[in-house]
Amino acid sequence: MQHIYAQLPVADRAEVVVCGGGTAGAFAAIAAAREGREALLVEQLGMLGGSATAALVTPVMHSGIEGDPPCSYLSDLVRDRLLARGACEPDGRAFDPLQLKIVLEELCRESGVRILYHTFIPQAVAQGARVDSVVIANKAGLARVQGGVFIDCTGDGDVCVRAGANYTQGAPDTGVNQPMSLRYLVGGIDMHALRRQFEELKRQTGLDNSADVSGDGRRMYAACVKNRPFPLSALFEEAVQRGDLLEEDHLYWQAFHVPGRPGSMAVNSPEFFTRINGASPQDLTLAQLEGKRRILRQMAFYRKYLRGFENAYLAEIAALVGVRESREIATDYVLTAEDLFAKRKHDDMFCQSNYPIDVHGLVLSNTRLDGPGQDGRPWYDIPMRCLYVKGFDNLLVAGRCLGADFAAQASVRVQQSVRSSGEAAGIAAALALQEGVSPRMLPPQAVRARMVARGARYAE
Numbered sequence: 001m002q003h004i005y006a007q008l009p010v011a012d013r014a015e016v017v018v019c020g021g022g023t024a025g026a027f028a029a030i031a032a033a034r035e036g037r038e039a040l041l042v043e044q045l046g047m048l049g050g051s052a053t054a055a056l057v058t059p060v061m062h063s064g065i066e067g068d069p070p071c072s073y074l075s076d077l078v079r080d081r082l083l084a085r086g087a088c089e090p091d092g093r094a095f096d097p098l099q100l101k102i103v104l105e106e107l108c109r110e111s112g113v114r115i116l117y118h119t120f121i122p123q124a125v126a127q128g129a130r131v132d133s134v135v136i137a138n139k140a141g142l143a144r145v146q147g148g149v150f151i152d153c154t155g156d157g158d159v160c161v162r163a164g165a166n167y168t169q170g171a172p173d174t175g176v177n178q179p180m181s182l183r184y185l186v187g188g189i190d191m192h193a194l195r196r197q198f199e200e201l202k203r204q205t206g207l208d209n210s211a212d213v214s215g216d217g218r219r220m221y222a223a224c225v226k227n228r229p230f231p232l233s234a235l236f237e238e239a240v241q242r243g244d245l246l247e248e249d250h251l252y253w254q255a256f257h258v259p260g261r262p263g264s265m266a267v268n269s270p271e272f273f274t275r276i277n278g279a280s281p282q283d284l285t286l287a288q289l290e291g292k293r294r295i296l297r298q299m300a301f302y303r304k305y306l307r308g309f310e311n312a313y314l315a316e317i318a319a320l321v322g323v324r325e326s327r328e329i330a331t332d333y334v335l336t337a338e339d340l341f342a343k344r345k346h347d348d349m350f351c352q353s354n355y356p357i358d359v360h361g362l363v364l365s366n367t368r369l370d371g372p373g374q375d376g377r378p379w380y381d382i383p384m385r386c387l388y389v390k391g392f393d394n395l396l397v398a399g400r401c402l403g404a405d406f407a408a409q410a411s412v413r414v415q416q417s418v419r420s421s422g423e424a425a426g427i428a429a430a431l432a433l434q435e436g437v438s439p440r441m442l443p444p445q446a447v448r449a450r451m452v453a454r455g456a457r458y459a460e
């Protein structure tokens with residue numbers, strides 16, 4: 001098969017070709033370009049940020065480590081830019097997805113990254129251990145892009161898989177992926193009215209969790225999960241009994257405020273529990289079609305059962321289905337749940353985390369990493385080897401499909417680690433090109449040393 005694609009004309013070439021411009025991809029391209037390398041970023045959509053922007057996934061989760069070290073210098077730059085335009089919290093966690101797209105583009109432009117939007121990568125052309133090129137499909141037809149180092153940041157490991165890399169997918173016993181979600185934004189909410197209702201519900205139920213609006217109405221957080229006690233549970237149950245919601249609407253629902261957009265909430269729902277293969281076009285289509293129907297049902301529920309929604313409107317539905325987990329690529333080291341529980345440390349660490357093993361499903365399983373671990377330092381490391389695709393000399397993977405087993409991925413997938421992985425991959429590509437070696441031949445601490453020199457913060 002490969003030889004057919006090798007006949008395609010070469011439309012472009014770059015020292016570092018970053019495939020997919022989500023969080024990992026944007027960070028990888030910016031990091032490589034800031035090391036002085038020619039970086040080309042190829043993205044199927046017309047925006048950067050992927051799940052964080054096109055799938056409307058905000059906020060960035062806390063790493064679970066005291067001080068919340070970002071393990072990335074670019075993360076601080078992004079936070080500062082968002083903060084300057086009132087589009088994130090001082091801690092950088094809650095952000096406005098629209099503004100994040102703009103900030104990532106600005107950083108790409110200033111760093112010299114060349115962006116190629118509206119271009120899908122359906123295939124890779126490899127010769128032995130080297131990737132020669134990726135196939136691109138866009139309005140100009142089919143062509144190839146050649147590169148020195150390729151970084152697969154497609155979230156689903158598309159390039160790695162097409163190049164012939166091994167991978168696993170889904171839970172080890174069933175092969176079933178984590179649920180997908182189609183997220184949306186609601187605007188025009190009277191947060192003060194909602195706050196009064198939340199306070200009443202908390203008094204009535206004696207519960208104090210997950211129904212909060214700040215006094216100035218600018219911050220909110222609410223959640224409701226079936227079979228767990230929340231102040232909002234009775235309202236969801238009543239709506240299900242009266243046919244205003246379906247059982248599935250009640251399984252997992254979460255809402256966050258959006259900085260810079262007063263009266264808005266970003267909803268982490270509806271969630272899909274069947275047909276959830278993020279690498280299946282049919283499943284993704286179904287999530288878009290069915291998801292919109294569920295979103296309209298949830299909007300009607302807010303208007304009928306919650307206060308402050310009289311003038312509320314549906315502000316945005318995600319263009320990209322939120323895929324928590326699809327494929328995990330086989331890399332030189334595959335991070336395991338055991339590594340997480342042991343809080344194992346590695347010489348070639350680029351990222352630290354103590355985020356729980358957060359497996360969604362009909363029954364939620366959120367396993368906190370509470371123990372002290374082997375050395376008493378309460379976090380696990382992600383090593384550079386999780387980014388080096390097994391069997392390939394010039395192919396790295398970053399983001400939610402890096403080398404991890406199903407359970408470890410359920411911790412690693414959060415944006416903090418994904419940002420760090422993109423930055424580390426971009427720097428590794430740049431250093432490897434400079435040294436004329438495969439990235440895996442770099443000294444174990446070389447990439448982290450560069451990240452730290454640039455201002456990346458880590459826990460001691």
Ligand SMILES: Cc1cc2nc3c(=O)[nH]c(=O)nc-3n(C[C@H](O)[C@H](O)[C@H](O)COP(=O)(O)OP(=O)(O)OC[C@H]3O[C@@H](n4cnc5c(N)ncnc54)[C@H](O)[C@@H]3O)c2cc1C
Nearest residue numbers: 020022023024044050051061121154155322323399400415
């Ligand atoms: C519903 C949901 C809720 C979540 N909640 C949180 C949360 O609250 N906080 C948190 O920190 N994390 C959360 N996460 C996890 C986190 O948001 C994601 O794991 C992370 O954003 C993934 O980043 P990525 O760069 O690896 O992939 P993505 O952001 O998915 O980027 C992949 C990019 O590649 C592009 N692409 C894909 N295939 C191709 C191709 N073949 N050719 C060209 N382009 C391609 C896509 O368009 C996209 O831009 C959540 C995830 C989901 C799905």
